[in-house]
Amino acid sequence: MEKVSFTQMKDGTKEEYEFLTAHEIDHTKHTADRLLTALVDLYKSLSGYQITRLGHSVQSATRAWRDGADIDWVVAALLHDIGDIYAPYNHDEYAATILKPFVREQCTWCVQTHGDFQMLYYGHHLEGFDQHKRERHRGHPYFDDCAEFCERWDQASFDPDYDDLPIEFFAPMVREVFARKPYDPAVIRIGERVPLTDTNRAAER
């Protein structure tokens, strides 16, 4: 079978849906490479900053790596702004949706809410922004993790003179994460809090 013959989903056969499922599984295998391509091609610039959006993403991931963060954190840092491409008004939720099946719940939550937390750094300069928007999340088990994510990696990564690692360095980590079994409880690790920094691991890197 090269193509299904139905024109309305309700007319599809078991064989056709099995055929399509096999195609879909093959498609999912290349998610990591599509994300990396998107990051490079579409992130060339958000004008006005001293570095590009790609540079910001790579710098965030580099800082996470040098802090001794684990692979979930590093990949989350690399992709935390990928939602900017298609969802500038909820880029955090968009990025979190991409990551959700493949990383720890803790990392997904921090990516999902980082937009609210980041406002602490600039909200007071702009009309109509709530500098303390993060307060609506106060008491959440991952609140402090997101605060640290923003302080150490996100808000800090706009430096054109920082010694970034190349995106190729992170590609195998992205491939590893997106090759995981989606939504596997051993991947999502509900409620588990892993520190963002690890001084021993950082010293080895």
Ligand SMILES: [Fe+2]
């Ligand atoms: Fe962001």
Ligand SMILES: [Fe+2]
């Ligand atoms: Fe960011």
